[in-house]
Amino acid sequence: MTSPQKAEHILSVENLDKSFGAVKILKDINVAIEPGDFLVLVGPSGCGKSTLLNCIAGLEKSTGGEIKIGGRSMNGVSPKDRDIAMVFQSYALYPTMTVGKNITFGMKVRGVPEAEQQRKLNEVAKLLQIDHLLDRKPSQLSGGQRQRVAMGRALVRDPQLFLFDEPLSNLDAKLRVEMRTEIKRLHQTLGASIVYVTHDQIEAMTLATKIVVMKDGIIQQAGTPNEIYNQPANMFVADFMGSPSMNLIPAQLEAVDEKTKISINRTDMAGIELMMDRKIEGLAGGSKSVILGLRPENISDASGQNAKDGQVAECRVDVVEPAGSDTFVVTNLGGKQVTARMNADVQIMAGDMANFAFDLSKASIFEPESGARIA
Amino acid sequence: MTDLHMNDTHMDDRANRNRLMKRIALRFGLYTLLILFALYYLMPLFVMVVTSLKSLDEIRTGSLLSLPREIDFSSWGKAWSSACTGIQCEGLRPYFWNSVLLSIPAVAISTLLGAINGYVLAQWRFKGSNILFALMLFGCFIPFQVVLLPMALTLGALKIAGSIPGLMLVHIVYGIGFTTLFFRNFYVTIPTELVKAAKVDGAGFFRIFFAIFLPVSPPIIVVTIIWQFTQIWNDFLFGVSFSQAGTQPITVALNNIVNATTGVKEYNVDMAAAIIAALPTLLVYVVAGKYFIRGLTAGSVKG
Incomplete structure (x- = not known):
């Protein structure tokens, strides 16, 4: 499921600004990742990490700067045309549709032929081990199962870039660790490019190939988990990453x-x-x-x-x-x-x-x- | 030690029995009160039904609460098809259909508009959307009488004064404030991430509304329909102000039947007519009542 076109940077964010009225949420953000990278945006709540993800998805308009996905400028491009898929914290499953319909909804909207929809649905359902749940409604599923369905909905899209917005925050501690491993395994087997938002520094350390630590809308440090952990750029990063902290x-x-x-x-x-x-x-x-x-x-x-x-x-x-x-x-x-x-x-x-x-x-x-x- | 223990259980028993007695007494009092209230509220209906089934002679001689000696449906027939509303003597029938023709489209249109408004105000916030919502709420509190004159002018300008579509427009405009409020408060409990997910999936404004939001809405649709239907069917003021002979709704006709009789007052016909006029709203409550409570209390959609 890698991207067909081999762009140097699958995602690049250049000088991105975002403000709500007079309040600046993001200040001069610069990030780039290569195909197959797992980028984790981490920081305390209110640091702007989710806003950055929404800007990448096109769900929020940036006030300055540029976002490129697969080398293509995303200015004025709507979310559906960005070749992305997104997994949300609340799973955001469509409550009246069955699991199968939830997963195929996007393909139905895009007019993918019925047979193709079924083929992809089965493929993804098998991969995530949710084949037996396809006829159930979201309300009949447990938290972990809903999480899998939400990921299935993203996977069938086969996009250039996956976006995860705190996908594990609503799960209990044990399940969170299990799903974390599962996401890591999926990343390894699919070689997908992922941007992942979390406030949990352990999730960041375990999953990422690249971490961006943010605070107050400013990138404090960007680097590999090893760099972030061993050579923190400032006292905030030093204190935020690692448990117990430095x-x-x-x-x-x-x-x-x-x-x-x-x-x-x-x-x-x-x-x-x-x-x-x-x-x-x-x-x-x-x-x-x-x-x-x-x-x-x-x-x-x-x-x-x-x-x-x-x-x-x-x-x-x-x-x-x-x-x-x-x-x-x-x-x-x-x-x-x-x-x-x-x-x-x-x-x-x-x-x-x-x-x-x-x-x-x-x-x-x-x-x-x-x-x-x-x- | 054992002694003490025995004593303890004994005390416990007594305390338990006391508590049980108290609870039974409380229940008894509660049910008595509820039954009394139920009887009190059922009394007018009882009098109406009983009176409508009596002959005029029996009404004059018998007591208000006594059951009819002989059940007589003739007053119902008269109320439906031959009672006089002024010069015409066609009963309630034509006006009943006027009301049906008026209510059903007015309820449907105001509900649909309210749903779309609520969807926008809850999930597609824009600059000033809160102010707009506040103004719509304000519209709910404007007394009917205030809008009579401006509405008459508007209907005149639109050349639909005195017609059923004109009256329909009045009810739709007046109802939008309420229907918007209902739907907005219902949709505001749905996480905004649902819209975001659908946008990423490629669905547009109306696709998201019809495929995702409308299917979760039956509880609030029922609430809105009951509310709007009751309002529109029972309305008298707009009906009497903005209709003319031939387009009057049933409430106006009922008033005319009750007031237009010369000579003997036909209480049985009046009662039958009043019940006929009230039947449709009663029916809506019976059919959809359980959703009404559910829709008012619930609202949050899990999953």
Whole structure:
């Protein structure tokens, strides 16, 4: 189900603006994906991600900029002529039509011959394992089944671009994980190009080949899941992506030869000092206040794998949260709560002093005022 | 320990019995009240039916509530086909058909227009659509009397004054406010994503309306039909103002029958005529009543 024409970019959004009256919803959005890409737009509610998707679908008019699908400008092109299919959060199944009619409605409107409709319906129904439901009404289906029907309706279209608007938000936690895997599998088997909106950063990480993190109508960062996770462009992205989120610790940097000394104050005891093997630009002799970003998995117990680097410091344990596979241990550094991810069988009690091992190879350094990444 | 326990269950039993008694007493009171009210509301109908089946002699001599000694349908026949409405003595029949000819198209047209208006106001919002909706609502609250003169002028200008189509137009215009309100409030509960999905599927404005929205609408269509039919069939003021001899609706004819008799007042004919005039609305309620309640309370479409 790949597109017949091999355009360089299956979708490109250039300098897109959207405002409702005086309120700017989208500001100068630039995104492009290649055929087979799975683009996830992620951000907190109100960040403009759904509006962007609606603009791509043609359901909302943009106020500036251009959208191209398959290299073709979409200015003034109505949704039905954009060669797209869309799956909605509320499934948006036509309530009085049977599942079969729901799936074939679009083909009926476009005047596809009856036999062809039936052939495609059967093909898609088999793929999604909903063949036994075709004569039922949407109200007789469970949430997961409705979700499959909604996807079936998109799949029969065989479009250049699939658009998903928070398709899993209405499902319960267990089903959501199942359907997530299913969507991933569909993407792999069909090689389809997909734009997917979600507020769930785990969905974004697991599904995407490319993630765009948005806030207040502005793209904060675009990149592969790996880039977004390991090199967040600013403190917002660092905090938003990952669970538990990245520790953001106020610290002082000082250049020491080709290395960098990191000093972190503590309110109730002497501060700690760590050495980073990298040189940070712009330190020029003096010291500099920064925010140190460290993922919980980069702080472990002294017996863990981080220990060999020798970056060990003794900290007071405030809270211990066993999570089965890991134990999260919270301490206080630089006046902030800092979560460490330790071995599941670590023997630590709240109030203890314990050795924490810091792996600084994946540390991020942020500018305190702007929140932008320095290194 | 056991003692205490025994005591406890004993207390529980008594409390339960008390509660049960209280509930029965409450039920009893409630049903008594309901039955009394039902009787009170049925009384006029009873008097009408009974009176219409009596002969004039019996009405004059007997009591209002007594059953007829001999059931006599002659007054029904007279009311239908030979009672006098002024100079003419053709009964209610021609006027009944006038009302049918007037109501059915007026109800159908105002319902359809209301459905389309409601669909637009709920699902195809445009700049000023809320103001437009507020103005239409305002139209619901304008008293009939206020529009009489401007309406008369309009009908005159359109050259349909005194005709059934003219009266139909008045009812359609006056009804659109209500029908729009009903449909708009019904369609506003349907997620807007449904329209978006249909747009992506390639359906246009009317296709979406007829293929997706109208099929979910039977409950609200029934509500609207009952409301409009009752309004139009029972209307007297517009009927008496905008019709002339030959195009009058049944309510006006009923009034004439009751007022135009000379000499003896034929109560049995009057009662029979009144019942005939009320029968169609009664029929609509009996046939569609259960949808009426359902349509008023429900509205949200799941799925």
